[in-house]
Amino acid sequence: MTMTTATMSSPSEQPDSGRSVASRVLSVLDAFSGERRRLTLSDISRRTRMPLTTAHRLVGELVSWGALERDRNGRYQIGLHLWEVAALAPRGLGLREVAMPFLEELFVATRQHVQLAVLDDLDVVYIERISSRDAVGVHSRVGGRWPAHTTGVGLVLLAYAPRPAQERYLASPLATFTKKTIMTPDALRRVLAEVRRTGYAVSDRQVTLDAVSVAAPVRDAANEVVAALSVVVRADGDGGAVSGVPARTRRIALPGASMPGSPQATHTPGVVPAVLAAARGISLQLLRDPERP
Amino acid sequence: MTMTTATMSSPSEQPDSGRSVASRVLSVLDAFSGERRRLTLSDISRRTRMPLTTAHRLVGELVSWGALERDRNGRYQIGLHLWEVAALAPRGLGLREVAMPFLEELFVATRQHVQLAVLDDLDVVYIERISSRDAVGVHSRVGGRWPAHTTGVGLVLLAYAPRPAQERYLASPLATFTKKTIMTPDALRRVLAEVRRTGYAVSDRQVTLDAVSVAAPVRDAANEVVAALSVVVRADGDGGAVSGVPARTRRIALPGASMPGSPQATHTPGVVPAVLAAARGISLQLLRDPERP
Numbered sequence: 001m002t003m004t005t006a007t008m009s010s011p012s013e014q015p016d017s018g019r020s021v022a023s024r025v026l027s028v029l030d031a032f033s034g035e036r037r038r039l040t041l042s043d044i045s046r047r048t049r050m051p052l053t054t055a056h057r058l059v060g061e062l063v064s065w066g067a068l069e070r071d072r073n074g075r076y077q078i079g080l081h082l083w084e085v086a087a088l089a090p091r092g093l094g095l096r097e098v099a100m101p102f103l104e105e106l107f108v109a110t111r112q113h114v115q116l117a118v119l120d121d122l123d124v125v126y127i128e129r130i131s132s133r134d135a136v137g138v139h140s141r142v143g144g145r146w147p148a149h150t151t152g153v154g155l156v157l158l159a160y161a162p163r164p165a166q167e168r169y170l171a172s173p174l175a176t177f178t179k180k181t182i183m184t185p186d187a188l189r190r191v192l193a194e195v196r197r198t199g200y201a202v203s204d205r206q207v208t209l210d211a212v213s214v215a216a217p218v219r220d221a222a223n224e225v226v227a228a229l230s231v232v233v234r235a236d237g238d239g240g241a242v243s244g245v246p247a248r249t250r251r252i253a254l255p256g257a258s259m260p261g262s263p264q265a266t267h268t269p270g271v272v273p274a275v276l277a278a279a280r281g282i283s284l285q286l287l288r289d290p291e292r293p
Numbered sequence: 294m295t296m297t298t299a300t301m302s303s304p305s306e307q308p309d310s311g312r313s314v315a316s317r318v319l320s321v322l323d324a325f326s327g328e329r330r331r332l333t334l335s336d337i338s339r340r341t342r343m344p345l346t347t348a349h350r351l352v353g354e355l356v357s358w359g360a361l362e363r364d365r366n367g368r369y370q371i372g373l374h375l376w377e378v379a380a381l382a383p384r385g386l387g388l389r390e391v392a393m394p395f396l397e398e399l400f401v402a403t404r405q406h407v408q409l410a411v412l413d414d415l416d417v418v419y420i421e422r423i424s425s426r427d428a429v430g431v432h433s434r435v436g437g438r439w440p441a442h443t444t445g446v447g448l449v450l451l452a453y454a455p456r457p458a459q460e461r462y463l464a465s466p467l468a469t470f471t472k473k474t475i476m477t478p479d480a481l482r483r484v485l486a487e488v489r490r491t492g493y494a495v496s497d498r499q500v501t502l503d504a505v506s507v508a509a510p511v512r513d514a515a516n517e518v519v520a521a522l523s524v525v526v527r528a529d530g531d532g533g534a535v536s537g538v539p540a541r542t543r544r545i546a547l548p549g550a551s552m553p554g555s556p557q558a559t560h561t562p563g564v565v566p567a568v569l570a571a572a573r574g575i576s577l578q579l580l581r582d583p584e585r586p
Contacts, residue, residue, distance in 0.1 A: 022354045025318050025319075077382070082378070086376040086379030087435055087437075088327065088436065101425060120373055142389075
């Protein structure tokens with residue numbers, strides 16, 4: 001998804017400037033990131049390796065179309081019209097539109113983070129997240145990426161990915177966040193087989209030691225897994241591993257699940273059926289209306 | 294926001310092809326709409342008035358970057374990477390990210406549509422909508438536009454818009470959907486003054502005869518109204534105007550509001566304070582962290 005900037009250096013020498021200008025337009029958009037949401041013209045020029053004059057002209061065109069906007073300090077930011085067009089992405093808001101009522105029901109039942117994600121290359125991309133203000137902290141944001149093997153949604157998406165994509169993932173370096181993160185290809189292979197056997201994934205304290213996610217696959221009308229849905233709950237904790245969380249709030253209660261604080265309390269009994277039911281509900285909706293998303 | 298296609302007809306004759314190529318790239322994106330989410334190459338060529346070969350080359354570049362994707366039937370659709378970049382739009386998902394916990398609380402309290410919108414030219418653009426499956430039907434979608442004067446969020450945004458923008462709106466033709474739609478500039482002017490006086494807007498059955506929206510302004514750190522928030526509830530009905538809705542479900546109940554079915558039941562007493570409180574909560578959040586969205 002990143003572009004070569006080699007073709008951008010001398011536009012005037014290229015008779016077929018279509019390719020290079022298109023690349024330059026797109027490279028301006030790629031200059032923005034979650035950490036850099038507002039850029040000056042010089043920022044853009046530097047990050048795209050374009051001369052200031054070229055950047056100025058392209059930015060002007062992007063502003064007049066609505067792909068960029070200026071904030072009150074004159075810096076550039078991604079514009080509303082680009083967001084409007086992007087809202088048509090079937091794997092973005094399209095999918096989200098179909099899924100939302102089910103995500104809402106799950107959220108009302110659990111009051112924990114409910115997430116919807118798709119796989120893109122080696123990452124999960126979060127399409128939606130519903131959170132209450134008091135839910136456990138998570139690192140993802142809507143539109144953000146995360147290494148697939150460390151999350152419940154990622155484990156589901158990897159487990160059902162085409163074999164070549166799986167092998168490519170297993171051959172790539174595995175990012176590690178906690179002592180619980182899956183660290184070896186063999187361990188990951190075993191987990192993925194288990195996900196395929198049970199039909200859901202549990203990612204246990206892989207990103208932070210206070211969060212567990214339970215995820216299930218969403219299938220399209222062709223029965224292919226196109227997304228995954230998860231609920232992120234507070235970990236039961238393993239003694240001192242969960243810091244700053246009162247013991248009696250470490251467990252979650254769902255209708256039909258064991259009560260918080262009871263010795264056998266665990267996150268999965270109530271959450272797994274709820275997540276599976278929501279995922280099946282969305283899949284059924286996609287089966288009924290294959291043109292959506 | 295729409296582009297002139299005149300400059301696109303003969304790209305080879307233009308020495309400064311930067312402008313026209315950038316325009317052509319953006320025109321490919323504009324070929325997609327809520328009604329046309331999937332297009333063939335010939336659709337794109339026709340809708341952008343570009344030769345098939347030019348369209349083919351640009352579409353190829355957009356696919357390799359991730360602005361477009363192909364579906365299983367080979368048609369093109371807006372791609373995930375464009376959605377990722379667009380997720381950085383402060384007036385889109387950025388605003389939505391700050392607002393979401395407040396929208397969720399409002400949704401849990403009302404179980405009706407909760408909407409967040411901004412003003413763009415003469416339209417409101419919906420940034421977020423949370424709905425339950427049994428809420429009253431609405432016509433808007435996230436990323437969609439609607440004539441401002443017919444909606445609660447639009448009335449709020451117009452009421453606090455700069456005077457020239459208001460005058461331009463008042464001078465433009467007013468779309469009409471029901472007998473309740475505001476039809477004259479004078480009537481609209483009176484409604485906008487009332488919104489400024491009370492600090493909230495009620496749009497009463499202006500789009501369909503079974504829906505009322507209650508909206509309030511969201512202010513940024515500079516105290517400017519940057520968005521509006523609404524709850525859409527079922528209309529109390531005026532006799533036969535509400536069809537297909539059992540009388541006792543026409544009214545909504547909120548904690549502290551009158552009960553459904555009671556003769557004095559109405560939508561506003563419980564909803565207005567809830568909507569105002571949520572809008573103030575979001576505004577306060579924007580004041581605390583002016584860089585967000």
